Amino acid sequence: MAIATTLEERRAIAETVRKLMADENGEKRVRAVMETQDGIDRPLWSRLAEMGIAGLLVPSRFGGAGLGPVELELIAEETGAALACTPFLSSSVLTAGLLVASQDEAACARLLPGIAAGTTIATAALTAERGSWKPEDVAVAAQETDGAAVLTGTASYVTHAGSADVLLVVATTPDGPALFEVAPRNPGITIAALPTFDRTLRLDRITFNRVPATRIGKAGWPAMEAALRLTLVARAGEQAGGARRIFDMTVEYARTRIQFGRPIGGFQAIKHMAAELLLEAESATSAARDAALQLALEEAGAGEAIDLAAFACADAFAKIAATAIQMHGGIAFTWEHPAHLYLRRARAYSYLFGSSDLYRERFLTKISAQPHNVSAAP
């Protein structure tokens, strides 16, 4: 990978997405969409597709924009700030990432153009009940006979499976985990919607009962991991963006809310909380952007940088969203105030695609394995 855009181009992309979100994805819109059946803002999704964002990571020969992690992260900051309800993560990042990583040209040619156009909603099932997104947690088994495979087992925490036109599944084979495609409407598949605490998300539990499946590519878990890395970069961007937005809203409230005859932002309790959260918000942004950059440049330290972003952005978002409610006081204890939407998102993203404890452990494992680890990058 590399960075295909100039700084100016990236600024323009971010600005365009920011404007789109401001114009068409206000809080009112998010609240309306999150109560719909599929939780997808179809008009917004179409606009994002038109702008090339649904196919951001799809190579241009398959109809996409052919961009990479750096652009992905910038866009994710904006969609995360606005709590956009789209299948971007499921379809454009995780599934597109899996297909590209599979190096299965035929599958790519068949599936990626629709994903890039936004006309196909795709998702992927990688984990089961324990929701650890580790290979040992895959609970779907593939049985291959005469070149034909059938899948049996369970997957959970699958995003947007209820709306998916394309469903990829990681299943165990004698050679380890492998990637398969199944028809989502196959009668052997039962998709049960899981009610979510963060109503802007859609999750499903899927059971497979001898479902015919097509093997995608030959790569094993490393390919899944490559797609998960992209997903973590996007998650980190959304977390950094969400954290920054609820932080900005809180500071603005502190500037204007009057109690005791003066703005509450003039009281040290609020000032000091705000200063501490600013450090968290800036650190999250730095971590997310660095992870994207390292991945784009295929640096040796990319793995560490992504682990770092995974836990640092999750923890920062959770802390900022939680403290924001306290700083607002009573007003943020109401359903009508948006603060809890950010807290719900922050809590969900603390576990979706892996927990902070997991990534801290991996981070330390990586850096302690190096003979002379570098203390601070870059």
Place this chain on the structure above:
Amino acid sequence: MAIATTLEERRAIAETVRKLMADENGEKRVRAVMETQDGIDRPLWSRLAEMGIAGLLVPSRFGGAGLGPVELELIAEETGAALACTPFLSSSVLTAGLLVASQDEAACARLLPGIAAGTTIATAALTAERGSWKPEDVAVAAQETDGAAVLTGTASYVTHAGSADVLLVVATTPDGPALFEVAPRNPGITIAALPTFDRTLRLDRITFNRVPATRIGKAGWPAMEAALRLTLVARAGEQAGGARRIFDMTVEYARTRIQFGRPIGGFQAIKHMAAELLLEAESATSAARDAALQLALEEAGAGEAIDLAAFACADAFAKIAATAIQMHGGIAFTWEHPAHLYLRRARAYSYLFGSSDLYRERFLTKISAQPHNVSAAP
């Protein structure tokens, strides 16, 4: 055990010790004593012996006051608040506790009267380099032939061993850990003073090379544990007292120190830190007193209460002493200010006789073993 004193008597004892500390153990005195060779305030120790405090836990038939954990804890709050430099913990609590728990009447009759009179300074070696105060960490082995025992091995973190007239040693035997007495000046014994970060403490590392020893009692580790429990109650009392004293000094400073034309205690940053620390200080006092009470009444929950006090008081003292320096600002960054003496003590007592992590683990083990554990005592 039971509580041998009335509430009024206990108040009188605490008041007397508080006055003694105020009169004869001011900061200047502590600073002088902590720079001496043995680190013991002999005049103060004599006064404590005269008042019956050296023999507080010694049964009256051996010349002591025959009191228990509740009185011990109260006195420890006062000595801890004043950072008194005496062998109280070593001699009057740990060693006296071991002798009483050993049920070895002859040894008690031989050793306890001197301990109670304060004329004998006694200590005990229970742990080695790892300093965990667990039986598996005992690194002295007893070899018994024809009723005569010799000890070989190492003990460390032994308090006041350099000044001890009586030295008890826990050593392993084929039947498990057992208690022995050795002559501290025996040529097979090497006592190496360990320089301490908390200069009010004295610690030694002792090596035993075929040192003749006398077995004390027949009880195994449970007897050591009984003495350690008393020691932990005393430690918790000293921690609660030390925490309260440095907290009070800090609040007093905040009331009187003027910056920006008003007392710094009028700024929310300081006010809120103080309010949080008050909760910590009160909780430490509650925990230490409850542990003492439960032990005195031989309640079934005494073990839990002591574990709780062990970590809660250690953590509260450490947090309060550390935050106190920050609240004072520059003045507490000087050697001449007493704040760092409390921080040093707090850090030392976080590990001497066992760490907070250890006691948290034990606490949870105990309460999770109960079929229907009580959520909150009493």
Place this chain on the structure above:
Amino acid sequence: MTNDDLRREVNDWLAAHWGGAGSIAQGMWDTNAEMRAWYTKVFEARWSVPSWPVEWFGRNLSDEQTSIVIEAFARVGAPGTGQDRFNLPANTLLALASDALKDALIPGLLKREITTCLLYSEPSAGSDLAGVRTRAERDGDRFIVNGQKVWTSGAATADYGMLIARTDWEVPKHSGLSFFFLPMKQAGVEVRPLRQITGEAHFNEVFFTNAIVPAANLVGGLNQGWRVLQTALAYERSTMGANARKSRHGSADDIIALARAAGRLDDPLLRQDIARVIALRRLNALNNARAKADLEQGTSSSIMSLGKLAMSRILHEEARVRTAIIGVESLLAGETHPTADDVNFLALNAYFTSIGGGTDQIQKNIISERVLGLPKEPELDRNVPFKQVRSG
């Protein structure tokens, strides 16, 4: 009358009249006929407020004797006594209302024929309760009320609202407030449910449009409302503390059972966290017990004021550790996932304690000023006419 005589009397009376709980609801704002009938019996036998004066429905009993009555009722599970300790509106009226208002409202309150709600907080008066902007204007023998209140429980069913409103805008903020018992069932009062972040709607917004309150329902005198409010808040705080301690969630049992059920009781990280939060709850219980003992020995205790702050920390920490225990399951919700639903509810509802009834930040101010004697902050709005005070 000796204590034994009293004990005999109350036990005899209960034996004669108490037939078991039946359908007597214990809810604070619920009423039904059977409950009212029982409370009326208790009132007529003068057990409702045993320590109150004889001329005001009581028996003039000492604290000790009142406790004997309360214990006797508690032993058989009968409600209705001890209202001298917890009936907030009745106590406020007894302390500060005119005799006519006492006569008019107290019997109904003690018999549970009359229910009340609290009309204190406003959108622009949260932490700064003395900053209320709801106005009450004199109009002959009545006041006309306009404005808005928020965070009112039980407003939809209440007969009266305990209202703090501004009656003088020319004087500093604390000096222009008055306290009323406002009839809620009138056209000028509109109650709208207020949905909380948990999704529930326990509270309401209340809007006043030319609502009317008789001048006779003024408590404590015109522009003396702040003093009345302080009295009422003191009762409310003691009630809140007691309620918090009765919370159905969060015992050590629960959290250990949760970890065990999740198969994670052997996780060394979680073990430390679990031990920490159980310790917090125990320490709070020990603090409360020590405060109570101090009080019984006549020593005033500074610990009492720490309870709400401690509880706030406990609730947030427990929610955090419970979330860590269930991990990815916390993404889920709804009746089909009761464990996740419970944990997520606790995480959100912890703010009820850390914000409601005075935020943690306000509590820390109070502790540092009242307990530790640290100076108050400069109050910019204290000595200026309220009409000049900024709001927003």
Place this chain on the structure above:
Amino acid sequence: MTNDDLRREVNDWLAAHWGGAGSIAQGMWDTNAEMRAWYTKVFEARWSVPSWPVEWFGRNLSDEQTSIVIEAFARVGAPGTGQDRFNLPANTLLALASDALKDALIPGLLKREITTCLLYSEPSAGSDLAGVRTRAERDGDRFIVNGQKVWTSGAATADYGMLIARTDWEVPKHSGLSFFFLPMKQAGVEVRPLRQITGEAHFNEVFFTNAIVPAANLVGGLNQGWRVLQTALAYERSTMGANARKSRHGSADDIIALARAAGRLDDPLLRQDIARVIALRRLNALNNARAKADLEQGTSSSIMSLGKLAMSRILHEEARVRTAIIGVESLLAGETHPTADDVNFLALNAYFTSIGGGTDQIQKNIISERVLGLPKEPELDRNVPFKQVRSG
């Protein structure tokens, strides 16, 4: 002159004159003959302050060209250039002193013939630096100074002290201060070492008893001292940040090696803690890199101001985790226990960053006001004559 010409010139000059480091100390307040000789050569060749005007010892180079010079010196390890970026007293003088004072002091400062110390903080003026009470009274063409300063590094050897003192007590606090270059080597100045909690004595107290400073050494005008101090502090802050980053302690290498040596790198609790503190350091480095990049792209960055607060947290957290790693060994001290000595030193010395140069609390005020635009607190002492301001 093109960049290439410049590069050639400086490289040629270095090749001709620089013979290696020799005994040239890099210390801030140490001087020796060899070092002074080198700095004098650099000064005479006009490399000391390349961006300064030609009339003031410089070459009037652009920022970019100055960087070329600095890089050339750095490549061969030669000190002495770039003083336009970090020589605090010289920069302060250039910006605000009279031409006579510039002429008198700047060459000596750039040649390291003159050393200085900072006479800012006082026992009663810590966080509140504008509250200084050291007085300077006019006496003909000189000022007589009485009072006390504290936290002064290098006071024992310094030739001049940069003194902030009160010259008018009738005006508000910020308006009555003046800034002087005070000759330190005189009878009226007494320097006493001040021992820190670590046991070291890097700082001093400085007492003035009728100390004398020529009126010509006044910088920035009478009663204009606060403005001068702000200029000087801006230089100091950038220096402190750079120093903190060079700290010999606390890399990820160290803390992992410490855990490995203690046989505790597999402890799951410690692993999380270790990962957390290494992350804090990396995040700070990433923040700094981002701030630098923003700056280079002409975008002003808010991140810069967070560095000191971040470093304070890093140092305290690292000390906490290091203590947990060595456990009971932290009871020990002295040269015989270097690991414990190091960890205990770090635990105490962390306060140097969280208190020194503005406490964390003051930093948070600054960040919330200057970066986030939150209002300042009421300042009770701002508009009153300083003689009426309380102190203690």
